[in-house]
Amino acid sequence: MKTLQADVAIIGFGTAGMGAYRAARAHTDRIVVIQSGPYGTTCARLGCMPSKLLIAAADSAHAIAQAPMFGVHAGPVKVDGAAVMQRVRSERDRFVGFVLDAVNDWPAEQRVLGRARFVSPHDLMVDEHTRITAQRVVIATGSSPTIPPGWRDALGDRLITSAEVFDWPTLPQSLAVVGGGVVGLELAQALSRLGVRVKLFSKGAKLGPLTDPDVSAQAFSILSAELTIAAPAEVLQVSRLGEQAQLTYRVDGAEHTEAFEQVLVAAGRRPNLASLDLAAAGIAVNDRGLPDFDIETGQIGDSHVFIAGDVSNAHPLLHEAADDGKIAGDNAGRFPDVRVHPRRAPLGVVFTDPQMMLAGASFKALQASGQEFGVGEVNFDDQGRSRVMGQNRGLLRVYGEQHTGRFLGAEMIGPAAEHIGHLLSWAVQHQLTVQQMLDSPFYHPVVEEGVRTALRVLNRHLRMGPVPVARCQDCGPGA
Structure with a gap:
């Protein structure tokens, strides 16, 4: 020893x-x-x-x-x-x-x-x-x-987790993805775009980490238009059918049975x-x-x-x-001289297409806190640069504190969300007001002009500061 x-x-x-x-x-x-x-x-x-x-x-x-x-x-x-x-x-x-x-x-x-x-x-x-x-x-x-009890025994090598996906020698023909969280969404969409027949099973109609009901609904609408999603779905039984996995599940009160080459469990950790x-x-x-x-x-x-x-x-x-x-x-x-370390502003990104992001305080956290806050938003359907790139799908909602005008956070599904999320989390960390953000430079034409539109709406709802006049009259409401 x-x-x-x-x-x-x-x-x-x-x-x-x-x-x-x-x-x-x-x-x-x-x-x-x-x-x-x-x-x-x-x-x-x-x-x-x-x-x-x-x-x-x-x-x-x-x-x-x-x-x-x-x-x-x-x-x-x-x-x-x-x-x-x-x-x-x-x-x-x-x-x-x-x-x-x-x-x-x-x-x-x-x-x-x-x-x-x-x-x-x-x-x-x-x-x-x-x-x-x-x-x-x-x-x-x-x-x-996390693997549901009995699934590994029932499915054997037909069941995989995200820890095993990347050792595939090639892509499967078909795949059931169980779990509508970040991992399930990213892998389901990517594999579907690579030609795999994918069906995503989610317990609820909410996909990913979004908490704002308007942004969450937009995400479900956008992603379900491309992906085959069973939601809200309850998987009742899994079994082996030769070299395939068979799932019996319930959606809207009706039971269905379907076979796949493999089942990817992405139902949490x-x-x-x-x-x-x-x-x-x-x-x-x-x-x-x-x-x-x-x-x-x-x-x-x-x-x-x-x-x-x-x-x-x-x-x-x-x-x-x-x-x-x-x-x-x-x-x-x-130790024992234990010291407090302040945390950075929250930032999360989901790499679906369009991407999702949460920066600063989430909608759910703000509601739970009892804090008075206002909301501004922009829809990317007509945002100028987004239409140019053919990526004009999504919704951004931004939150600000009543009475102070301080920027609190945002949730989004839409183009360039990974980059917009960084900008907005930095604004939260440095405790900028919505007006200070609006006073910052916005180039034209860029997707970030959509952020400015949302901030203008938010500032009006907060009744704080002057509202700048849009310079571009012909580039769409998100310009």
Whole structure:
């Protein structure tokens, strides 16, 4: 039995764990990191990057299919599924390689491979080969896809999760996607555009993370015009039918049965906490299996244990996980001098087409807060630059605080949402007023002019400041 002593032990070495390691090293070199599987972050290996590679291929195919709109004819689209997946895997492995290079630059004696569990508040057992005594611990074990009970046994290799999609040697002929969240939506649309027969099953009529009912309804209308969506749907039974998977489901009171080559389960994720034996560390969990912790410090209760990244189920996004790791690692390193770290303005993007985004406070959060706020909006159907590009679909709704005019947040489905989301989250972070945003430059013709239209409407509803006169009279209401 090998024994190690550490000031800080970090369990899990993805984005949050790596951030925790860097931050803790500012305080001590007596650090041990424990990894139960291959190195490489969820983002690089299983999530953000390989999914965007697949989406990029789908966007290329879609652009060719849409070219006749502009008088450009390139012939029928032909998708080579094996070539698509080869590029996805090759580029994914390149991104993972950058992570591995960073990890391999760190001292080998600080890295331990195996599955960790608490055996006392300060002692960790890694498999049965290493016992680590740590003064402080950071839990950054990530999360795993949730699979409904019995589905794996019933479907065998006909069932996959997002962790397995990117190892396909080629594209399937047909696919059922169960789950209308971010992962399900992105993969369903991309694979459909690459020629796979896709059906998306969603429990509700709401798709993705949007909370504003008007924007959410617009998203469902736009995406259901392209994708085959069963919603709200209840999957009653799954079974194996030869080399296919069979789903029996209910929609609008009627039962249907349909067969697919594979079933992709994208119905949420669960934190990887069960194997840690938190009770041995004296840490209680709630009915969702999560410990209570401070989002601004990462500290679990008043203990010496900190939590960071997807495992906390607070903000399952890479930039948030990186911030979580930095906060938890810094406080674990300086413990007991635990300090509050203010969070950045919220920002989330969904890479469907059109894209979705949430920046700052969501509509749901503002309603729950009881805060008085006004709303402005713009529809992109007639927005000038969007029509030029043939991307004139979507809705942006922006929110401002009554009496102060401070900009609070926005929700959107529409063109360039990933870029507009950044601009608006920055405005929230710097506490700009709607008038200050309107006083900023807007070039012509750009999609961002639609933002200006929405802000003008919002400013009128807030009854704050002068309302500028539009200079372009012929470019549409979103110019």
